[in-house]
Amino acid sequence: MKAGLVQAVWALRALDALDLPRPPCTVMLNGDEETGSLASRDAIVEEARDSRLAMVFEAAADGAIKTARKGVGLFTVTVTGVEAHAGLDPTAGSSAVDELAHQILRLTDLRAPDAGTSLNVGVVQGGTRSNVTAGHAVGRIDIRVATAAEQKRLGDALAALRPVDPRTLVEVTGGWNRPVFERTEGVAALADLARRCAALLGHDLPEASVGGASDGNFVVAQGTPVLDGIGAVGSGAHARSENTSVQGMVTRAALAATVLAALARE
Template identity: 60%
Template sequence: MIPDPAQAAAVDVPALHAWLREQRREMVDDLAEYVNHETPSTDKALLDAGLAWLERWLFTRLGAPARRRRMDGGRYGDVLVLDYPGSGTGPLLFLAHYDTVWEAGTLAAWPFTVVGGRATGPGVLDMKAGLVQAVWGLHALDALDLPRPPVRVLLNGDEEIGSPASRPLIEEAATDAELSLVFEASADGALKTGRKGVGMYRLHARGIEAHAGLEPAQGASAIGALAALVPELHALSDPAAGTTVNVGTFHGGTRGNVVAGYAYCDIDVRAATQAEAERLEKALDALTSPDPRVTLTLEGGWNRPAMERAETSGRLMALTRALARQLDVDLGEVTVGGASDGNFVAALGRPVLDGLGAVGAGAHARHEHVLVDAMAERAALSAGLCAVYASG
């Protein structure tokens, strides 16, 4: 059950914020140490080392969990689930991935630094600062002798590559959670109550090779057939509905003097609603080759379902806005094109708030940064939410 926004008045969010501001140096030190553990999605050894550090750090800040589970991710990062006891309704599920898009060695040329109130470094915004804020929010409740609800922290190391190993564990953890909080970066401070679903497809075309000069008519160009379909694919986009289709890569052929016998393209599709996702799926399945001698094969599918703004989203935003107003913050909400593990939770019909993480910009880019002054504010906001649930 989602608490009434009036219950926010019982939580002294400014006191939480004041305490967290006093701890800002330690928060930034924690963030620096976390960023200095490189955790690229494709490097299992570094992921394991990063997760080991995280578990030690969590013990330091939150104490021992009541229950610990670590699931082998195979060639992907392991999943760590820690359950902490508390009072009131719960558990609240904290979702945070520890992998980043940055390859090993990036840190050498781009070290963690703080300049002009901005902290920068690989993965600082997406999403290492978010987890630091979340944990410090809980730490603030302990320090001020305030109750905290039962909390389940799930850390996964494969989000940036689609959460192939962790998805079933995320869905399992969310099933009995009172609320799931996703500490992905905010959108200029706004929470994310809607996210597009993401589909990843590869379209193969197989034709007939022939000498391009001697017997071109004997060939059936896979490149020609596939290229003719690109405008048709892009035409499936519907900007008004929030639907995008992008052919991002195109490969084929062997030599310039050979009619191409094989080609393929990679297609990224995004839809804001399940209805649009179904329309796209049907259209992709119905694709036909303009040359009957060229056969098409479609592989792939929807990696993440759409996170549509639910009725519960409005009530959760009302509660969170009431907490934010205590800090004179006018909290906004947006729907964004990128997906997260929150999409999986929303597809289960479970309440979820996303974008509770850091304020900054430049995810997946070299100008990635977080605003240091906003870290205490965001931590106080998540702590306030937890305090409301602890009193419920």
């Protein structure tokens, strides 16, 4: 992301230094994107509502711009049971762990790979000792959806979860960390403009749909077109091997500048 920010600054500096036209721009930098943009989300949404479009300098997807991103939901299922001695009186208790297992099976039935929907129960915690019927259990869930319709379907299903064992209590908390970033007509038109600008610079510009989210998700949800993934070209995102092409930074900065100049003429 830092490389993308450098590219954004130099694209603007190049246009100004060459006295080339560009539209008025607001540059927004935030440091909490990886944790959900909780502090910056409102400012991003407010700016998006008053903007013609947005360019997100997130890293490219193997050189491709990103014209669709999945929405992300982070939820927690908490089950409260009834503790009892599992050996002396095994029927007196009601296991929160057993109930959570039932709920996990229900949740996995919600997966729809063909629709781009994934659901992962990534963390499970519960119980205190092996000879005590568990009085508490928690499952933490990551959901990714490709469409607003799937987001609603999953949200409704989570809200409708009810205990299999009536002696337990099931509570769902959390919410949608990012709305869906769909390839709208505006996004497609902006991608086409970027593709034409790339051709002027002598290279192709593919596009991709990705499972990860960005702050562009918030912007598209306001009806504002986004050109995402126009940042650094490299590989190994979030890994120790993460790297950026220095030459790619130059090429990508030139592309951003060319797109801005083209927008100024429209």
